Amino acid sequence: MLHHESRAGAIKVARLIELGVPSRTAYRRCVPGGPWQRPLPGIVLLNNGHPTRRQLVEAALLYAGEGAIVTGAEACRRHGLTHLPDDSSVHLLIPEGHRINSSDYVLIERTIHLPQPTMRDGVPLAPLVRAVLDICRRLRDFDLVRALLAEAVQRGRADPYRIQAELENGCQRGTAVPRDVLRSILRGARSVAEGDAMRVWERTGLPPFEWNVELRDDAGRYIATPDGWCGEVGLAWEIDSYDFHFARKHYSDTIERNSRYNNACITLVQTLPTKLRSDPQAVAKELIAAYHTAAARPRPTVHTITPAP
Numbered sequence: 001m002l003h004h005e006s007r008a009g010a011i012k013v014a015r016l017i018e019l020g021v022p023s024r025t026a027y028r029r030c031v032p033g034g035p036w037q038r039p040l041p042g043i044v045l046l047n048n049g050h051p052t053r054r055q056l057v058e059a060a061l062l063y064a065g066e067g068a069i070v071t072g073a074e075a076c077r078r079h080g081l082t083h084l085p086d087d088s089s090v091h092l093l094i095p096e097g098h099r100i101n102s103s104d105y106v107l108i109e110r111t112i113h114l115p116q117p118t119m120r121d122g123v124p125l126a127p128l129v130r131a132v133l134d135i136c137r138r139l140r141d142f143d144l145v146r147a148l149l150a151e152a153v154q155r156g157r158a159d160p161y162r163i164q165a166e167l168e169n170g171c172q173r174g175t176a177v178p179r180d181v182l183r184s185i186l187r188g189a190r191s192v193a194e195g196d197a198m199r200v201w202e203r204t205g206l207p208p209f210e211w212n213v214e215l216r217d218d219a220g221r222y223i224a225t226p227d228g229w230c231g232e233v234g235l236a237w238e239i240d241s242y243d244f245h246f247a248r249k250h251y252s253d254t255i256e257r258n259s260r261y262n263n264a265c266i267t268l269v270q271t272l273p274t275k276l277r278s279d280p281q282a283v284a285k286e287l288i289a290a291y292h293t294a295a296a297r298p299r300p301t302v303h304t305i306t307p308a309p
């Protein structure tokens with residue numbers, strides 16, 4: 001009966017008392033070697049094995065009380081993001097008036113801006129935009145923040161303008177790094193590598209690139225959406241990540257894309273993300289050489305469509 005009253009095996013001691021189990025008995029069963037365990041004050045797990053992640057989350061929600069919402073890394077993970085720090089804590093948002101403090105693996109944050117939760121497998125999650133920013137505000141690693149925000153935007157899960165609005169309206173602590181990263185994303189970078197690419201292009205002294213514009217031929221047929229595009233000479237730049245373009249299911253798409261570039265007489269430069277950092281000078285020289293090659297050819301008849309903000 002007790003398991004039916006629990007949440008994945010987690011239950012409040014107060015509820016056990018209501019069910020006829022004295023608090024003294026409950027806590028005695030939580031001593032080392034006993035059948036139960038106490039992960040948080042006033043919370044019991046009705047087993048003595050290693051707690052599952054679900055049990056720890058449910059125990060945290062019970063501890064925090066009504067209205068608590070999971071945010072940060074745990075929420076991002078449940079929303080499907082993968083570029084996350086190694087963080088075993090459970091970050092919870094609670095209403096401003098609640099007087100529960102952080103304990104053990106549970107990070108409690110009181111807020112007057114409590115969002116409407118999204119339910120996933122019975123767990124109340126902060127919306128992705130809020131969850132991403134709640135973890136980014138606590139990170140000082142610029143690259144990790146960029147990877148996390150870029151993944152959220154690149155996979156279409158989070159609108160960068162909604163992220164910007166959340167930054168403006170939410171808690172201002174720890175927002176310097178996310179703001180810097182977001183400026184790059186709003187300029188058009190759709191991945192961490194493209195942010196690096198912008199800086200490499202700036203050092204070439206060549207005319208400005210457009211970022212993530214759609215290319216179509218004279219008949220209106222789709223060619224590609226390069227990471228960078230120099231329309232003055234018809235030069236396309238692709239940052240071809242192993243993680244995406246060379247994954248088995250995307251490899252054939254990349255080959256077909258390159259064929260369309262070739263058929264449209266577009267000069268193409270392909271760069272691996274690692275080279276943008278390991279040898280940016282070499283990449284810049286390659287771009288300059290490609291630019292002059294493209295300039296020596298008739299400009300291809302290509303039309304661009306800029307993505308809507």
